[in-house]
Amino acid sequence: xxxxxxxxxxxxxxxxxxxxxxxxxxxxxxxxxxxxxxxxxxxxxxxxxxxxxxxxxxxxxxxxxxxxxxxxxxxxxxxxxxxxxxxxxxxxxxxxxxxxxxxxxxxxxxxxxxxxxxxxxxxxxxxxxxxxxxxxxxxxxxxxxxxxxxxxxxxxxxxxxxxxxxxxxxxxxxxxxxxxxxxxxxxxxxxxxxxxxxxxxxxxxxxxxxxxxxxxxxxxxxxxxxxxxxxxxxxxxxxxxxx
Numbered sequence: 430x431x432x433x434x435x436x437x438x439x440x441x442x443x444x445x446x447x448x449x450x451x452x453x454x455x456x457x458x459x460x461x462x463x464x465x466x467x468x469x470x471x472x473x474x475x476x477x478x479x480x481x482x483x484x485x486x487x488x489x490x491x492x493x494x495x496x497x498x499x500x501x502x503x504x505x506x507x508x509x510x511x512x513x514x515x516x517x518x519x520x521x522x523x524x525x526x527x528x529x530x531x532x533x534x535x536x537x538x539x540x541x542x543x544x545x546x547x548x549x550x551x552x553x554x555x556x557x558x559x560x561x562x563x564x565x566x567x568x569x570x571x572x573x574x575x576x577x578x579x580x581x582x583x584x585x586x587x588x589x590x591x592x593x594x595x596x597x598x599x600x601x602x603x604x605x606x607x608x609x610x611x612x613x614x615x616x617x618x619x620x621x622x623x624x625x626x627x628x629x630x631x632x633x634x635x636x637x638x639x640x641x642x643x644x645x646x647x648x649x650x651x652x653x654x655x656x657x658x659x660x661x662x663x664x665x666x667x668x669x670x671x672x
Contacts, residue, residue, distance in 0.1 A: 494508065521552045536596060
């Protein structure tokens with residue numbers, strides 16, 4: 430049965446890039462962001478990739494998603510846009526998520542703030558200008574949405590002033606994560622490759638399923654470590670999530 434027969438409409442895909450500087454390490458960034466369970470995180474040799482799948486099509490393929498790739502010299506974002514969704518609104522949503530992530534790693538990864546602010550300002554202007562074409566009708570139906578965009582414009586102005594607070598918060602978060610990492614390191618005795626092999630054996634012997642807590646208890650590996658490796662295996666295509 431073809432895609433046309435079952436009514437599948439492929440989303441459009443867009444992207445943008447912003448200059449940045451790696452101040453720490455991708456491993457440290459990965460550790461910092463591990464708590465963001467909505468993302469698959471993969472550390473490459475010269476980059477770090479965050480992949481979020483917001484929804485899948487009827488064939489279980491990623492449909493609504495965005496991918497953030499951090500390199501040593503810049504961050505690039507690729508995202509899908511459903512045919513029935515405003516591309517301007519989608520861009521603004523993705524950009525807001527990017528800013529939230531970057532605010533957690535300011536001591537490890539610094540973006541070009543001028544480029545970021547200009548891009549955010551342009552994205553907000555695009556949305557506001559499009560709303561002004563049918564302002565009366567749209568205002569009645571989407572008043573709450575307009576309030577959110579005005580709040581984003583205010584955020585654009587305040588981002589610079591809040592940078593010191595974000596840096597202080599990030600430093601405290603780094604200290605907390607370093608302490609957590611030291612405790613986790615004491616429990617982790619397997620390399621990524623060894624743990625992936627154990628997981629593959631487990632899945633084969635357990636009818637293509639894995640209970641993270643049971644596996645962790647059996648091999649004396651903390652659950653967050655197992656979840657990290659599972660996410661890595663998914664992103665590398667070694668296994669796939671069913672259901």
